[in-house]
Amino acid sequence: MITDGCFMLEIMRTVTSGEKNNGYAPDDPIFSIHRLEYIAPYIKRDMLLLENQLPLLVLYQLVAIANDGKEDNVNELIGKFCFPHEKKEFKGLDSCLHVMDVFRQGLLMGPKEVEDVRKEQDPRPQGHSEEAEPIIRSxxxxxxxxxxxxxxxxxxxxxxxxxxxxxxxxxxxxxxxxxxxxxxxxxxxxxxxxxxxxxxxxxxxxxxxxxxxxxxxxxxxxxxxxxxxxxxxxxxxxxxxxxxxxxxxxxxxxxxxxxxxxxxxxxWNIWRANLNHNYFKSPWTILSLIAAFFLFALTIIQTVYTLLSYY
Incomplete structure (x- = not known):
C-alpha cells in the first residue's frame, strides 16, 4: 500500500505540475514528460478500477510525512489529475473513501462548486414514482x-x-x-x-x-x-x-x-411527430407532400373557375 501510494502521488504530482523539466531523465521509462503523455490516461484508468482502490487515509499520511507534518490537499491533487481541463474546486470535499470516490464527486460537480453529493435516498421504491411510469423515447x-x-x-x-x-x-x-x-x-x-x-x-x-x-x-x-x-x-x-x-x-x-x-x-406534439416521421423524414417525401398540396390547390382553383363560368 505504501509503494502504490507513493507511486500514485508522484504520478499525479508530475502530471499536474505543468513543468517542462520535472526532475526526471528525458529517457525515464515512466516519469519522463514524453512517456507520461502516452501512459497517463491508462494509469488514470487503472487508478479508477474498484479493485485498485487505496484508502485515502494512506495518501493523507504519506503527504503529511513528505511535508514534515503539513497536510497538503490530496483531494485537489486528484481533481487536477482526473479533470485537467475543467475548473472544479475540491478543497471543500471531505470524508472521501478513495480516489474513485473523489472522481465520482467530481463528475457530479459544476465549476467551482463544492457540495456533498451523498443525498438521502428517496423513501419511495427504486425505479417507481408517484405517477404512471413515463414513456421515454429516443x-x-x-x-x-x-x-x-x-x-x-x-x-x-x-x-x-x-x-x-x-x-x-x-x-x-x-x-x-x-x-x-x-x-x-x-x-x-x-x-x-x-x-x-x-x-x-x-x-x-x-x-x-x-x-x-x-x-x-x-x-x-x-x-x-x-x-x-x-x-x-x-x-x-x-x-x-x-x-x-x-x-x-x-x-x-x-x-x-x-x-x-x-x-x-x-x-399538437403527437400530430407534429407523426408529420415529421411520415412526411419529413427524407427529401422525397417532402417533395411528394409539396406536389400533393400543389395538385390540391390546382383542383380547388379549377373548381372555382368552373363554378364562376357556370353562373
Missing part, C-alpha cells in the same frame, strides 16, 4: 416531437433539465469511458450512502440513445464528444452499460422524464 423521436437539445451550463452529470428544451451536460466518450462508468456504477451499488447519480445518468442516456442516429444528433448539438469510434460504437456502449442493472430512482431525472412524457402526449 433523441430523434424527441426531435420529431419538437424538443430541442442544448448543452447545460456545467459538465456536472446532475445538470439535466427540461423546459421545452432538453439540456444535457457535455460529455466526452473515449476508450476509458466503459471501464470508468462500470466501476463507478459498481461503487454506487456497493456503498449505501454513495448515491446513485452516475447510474441514473447512464440509465437516462441509455433510454434516449437507441442507435447511431441518436448519437449523431447529440454530437451535432455539442452534447457528446466522440473520441471513441463510430456513432454506432457509442450507441452500443451506452446500450450495454445498463444490461442487468436495476435502475435507481432519481428525483431530478424522474421529474424531467415526467415533463418530457407530458410534452410528447399533447395532441
Amino acid at each position: 433523441a430523434n423521436e424527441f426531435s420529431e416531437a419538437g424538443i430541442k437539445f442544448e448543452k447545460s451550463k456545467t459538465r456536472s452529470l446532475k445538470d439535466i433539465s427540461f423546459g421545452g428544451v432538453l439540456k444535457l451536460p457535455l460529455f466526452m466518450v473515449d476508450d476509458t469511458t466503459e471501464s470508468m462508468f462500470l466501476n463507478v456504477m459498481t461503487f454506487e451499488r456497493l456503498h449505501i450512502n454513495a448515491g446513485n447519480e452516475v447510474t441514473s445518468y447512464v440509465a437516462f442516456m441509455d433510454k434516449i440513445i437507441n442507435n447511431e442516429e441518436d448519437v449523431a444528433l447529440l454530437h451535432t448539438e455539442g452534447i457528446i464528444q466522440n473520441n471513441f469510434g463510430s456513432d454506432k460504437a457509442v450507441a452500443d456502449l451506452f446500450n450495454s452499460l445498463c444490461t442487468d442493472v436495476t435502475l435507481p430512482f432519481n428525483k431530478n431525472l424522474d421529474d424531467v422524464q415526467q415533463k418530457i412524457s407530458k410534452h410528447c402526449k399533447t395532441r
Whole structure:
C-alpha cells in the first residue's frame, strides 16, 4: 500500500505540475514528460478500477510525512489529475473513501462548486414514482416531437433539465469511458450512502440513445464528444452499460422524464411527430407532400373557375 501510494502521488504530482523539466531523465521509462503523455490516461484508468482502490487515509499520511507534518490537499491533487481541463474546486470535499470516490464527486460537480453529493435516498421504491411510469423515447423521436437539445451550463452529470428544451451536460466518450462508468456504477451499488447519480445518468442516456442516429444528433448539438469510434460504437456502449442493472430512482431525472412524457402526449406534439416521421423524414417525401398540396390547390382553383363560368 505504501509503494502504490507513493507511486500514485508522484504520478499525479508530475502530471499536474505543468513543468517542462520535472526532475526526471528525458529517457525515464515512466516519469519522463514524453512517456507520461502516452501512459497517463491508462494509469488514470487503472487508478479508477474498484479493485485498485487505496484508502485515502494512506495518501493523507504519506503527504503529511513528505511535508514534515503539513497536510497538503490530496483531494485537489486528484481533481487536477482526473479533470485537467475543467475548473472544479475540491478543497471543500471531505470524508472521501478513495480516489474513485473523489472522481465520482467530481463528475457530479459544476465549476467551482463544492457540495456533498451523498443525498438521502428517496423513501419511495427504486425505479417507481408517484405517477404512471413515463414513456421515454429516443433523441430523434424527441426531435420529431419538437424538443430541442442544448448543452447545460456545467459538465456536472446532475445538470439535466427540461423546459421545452432538453439540456444535457457535455460529455466526452473515449476508450476509458466503459471501464470508468462500470466501476463507478459498481461503487454506487456497493456503498449505501454513495448515491446513485452516475447510474441514473447512464440509465437516462441509455433510454434516449437507441442507435447511431441518436448519437449523431447529440454530437451535432455539442452534447457528446466522440473520441471513441463510430456513432454506432457509442450507441452500443451506452446500450450495454445498463444490461442487468436495476435502475435507481432519481428525483431530478424522474421529474424531467415526467415533463418530457407530458410534452410528447399533447395532441399538437403527437400530430407534429407523426408529420415529421411520415412526411419529413427524407427529401422525397417532402417533395411528394409539396406536389400533393400543389395538385390540391390546382383542383380547388379549377373548381372555382368552373363554378364562376357556370353562373
